[in-house]
Amino acid sequence: MISFIVLGWNESWRMVQTVQESFKFLSSALGAQRESDKAIVTRHSGESNVSDRWKHFLEPGNFLRNIERKRLKAPHDLQQQKVGSKEDLPVDFTDWDITICYRNRKDPFPYKHYFLMLVKPDSSQTKQEWKLEFSLNLDDNVGEVKWSVKSFKQQEEKKEETQKVTDNIIERIVNVLYATNFSYCLRNSENFANYIFDGNWQSHQLTQNNYMRKIFNDILSNEDREKLSTLPLDIAGKILKKEDIMFPELEGMLEFRNQTNLRGFRFPEDDYNIIVVGPTGAGKSTLINLLFNRTVCVTQKNDKSNFASVTRYAQVVSGIHFCQDGEVRVNVVDTMGFCDIFLENKEAADNLLRDILSEHSKIDKVVFVTYGVISAAHQEAIIQIMDRFQYPRKYVITHPELAEKRDNFVFLYNKTEKMTDDEKLIKLEDMGKKLGADIGHKIPVMMLVQGKEEEGIEAENYVRSGLTTSVNCLSDAEFDAATKKTCKQLRSVLLPHTREVLMSPKRLNIAQMQCPIQ
16 A cells, blocks of 8 residues: 655645755764764874774674685685786886885775885986786775886875895796785785785784784784785795705805704703894895705795795704814704794793793804894894893993903894995994994904814904895805805804803803893
8 A cells, every 4th residue: 555645835844854954964974974084094193003993893793804804714825817927027127126115095994005116217207117016906805916007196105115126026026926815914915015025925014013913913813823924825835945055165064963843942051052033034044054054944945045934933953063172062043033923022032032041041142133124123023132131232331341241142134145345334234223232343252273172272263243144046056155155154153163162151041141031
């Protein structure tokens, strides 16, 4: 039955007025909400704070968070449409400038959208510029890799770092050219851009206490957190492990014995112990390989160095070093990428120390490895470890007796293959300033006088505590002279030259350290 209601003119007009007032009220309310949202976003000044506007993301039934939860359960790979090749690139980008950039976005929450700009150096006014990015296609809810000619305003982009396009960079572009499996937590635009730029699959926006981490933290399982800085499975399949000796003619390096997980391992007091600490992608595993003059730690094929967090769990690589007066067993701790994004800095420091330290532990060298731009998060993380091991960053001027406590600490600025000597020095000095480290400190090296080993006559030489290192593989089995030089540097500054060092009172005695986790 259809009912007709006939109203008089006055009644009809009053109804129209009521409807109009309702629309005005709703429009005003929506406008006020938009202004409120805008004000909240404006107040959002730091990446470690979550805007109030996006608190609805923390609700269990939020649609986008539920979709992300499904992505986390899916295999951690890029689900590429097909295998890419160099012929699929729009142009030959060799020797172009590549810059990693980002723009601030507000939807669906405040975050940095990363992309790469490739510019052909040209003296003419007309530049050739291409933009490469990985983003989520909202129409079909899958990721897509997009090439485009730069069309947005110059001031909208924030530039982080620029370098020349190399064969390795082109190889990495091809590796991800047809990726579709987007994830805000595991496979986002920052992961994509960092991987292409330097091989490091990492998103700093997902580090502990950053706002993207806060948005998704409660849906991340422990397994998910372990994936946050690891390569997708289809890219990780390119990992190469070589067993050949790197430099057959080089003597005096460690002779491999065994490898074990750090958890539960205790350092014998009469072993020589080295700890290598640094952020993901710094090349710690590669440098440890150089100490053994062969591959004992798995590294990523790209650029022949550990750009991604291949070492997920801290491990101990043990070997024998033949000193002038006998054998010394050496344990080298290859830590996971310290300051990895699934751990608090303090939590990472506690876990590292808890696994390493026991009442009888003695540490001979703590090695800090960095590369590229030292981020604030990595700076904080490394300084926390330095403080835990009581590195005298302060008061040395007023307490000069503390200076000798620096003898157990070494600072390596890695991946300097393409730098001039002046550029290396600048990077090393910057590392020292940011960490409060005396990179010019002279570490005494105890050696027996050649020809008088049986008499026990010692000589004291010195090495600098701050060094720049480089690893460059010419082919799968051939390394260059700079890499060989790095081998020799590591041998001089890290390895013992006489068994007498095991009797030195300068060894870091854990029992005497004021460590809150003991």
